[in-house]
Amino acid sequence: MVTTEFIKKNGASVEHIEWHQVKIPHNYVDADNVLKKGQLVYIQGKIQTLQFTDEQHIKRYKTEIMAQYIQILSNNIEQTLVQD
Numbered sequence: 001m002v003t004t005e006f007i008k009k010n011g012a013s014v015e016h017i018e019w020h021q022v023k024i025p026h027n028y029v030d031a032d033n034v035l036k037k038g039q040l041v042y043i044q045g046k047i048q049t050l051q052f053t054d055e056q057h058i059k060r061y062k063t064e065i066m067a068q069y070i071q072i073l074s075n076n077i078e079q080t081l082v083q084d
Contacts, residue, residue, distance in 0.1 A: 001043065001065070022065045023048075040074035043067050 001020045006013045022043060024035075035041070045068040054060050 001041075020065055021062075022067055024067045024070070028067075028070070034072065035070075038074075039072055042069075042071040042073055044069040 001022045002017060003020065004015055004017050007016050008014075022045075043065065045066045047063060048066050049061055049063045052060055052062065
């Protein structure tokens with residue numbers, strides 16, 4: 001998932017883009033068949049940060065969004081994905 005915001009920097013508006021990894025539980029109905037690249041979606045959930053050590057023995061962190069509620073907003077279609 002990507003989020004964008006516009007930030008004022010030196011009097012000019014600059015676009016700030018961030019990419020996020022969203023984990024969708026396997027028990028969501030039709031999530032793989034319904035969600036398409038480029039769709040505008042509303043995702044509600046919790047943020048989870050994992051700690052791990054890479055191959056060079058450096059401690060790393062990975063932050064993911066654990067989806068609990070997803071609603072598709074684009075293409076004039078509103079569809080809610082629910083858990084089984």
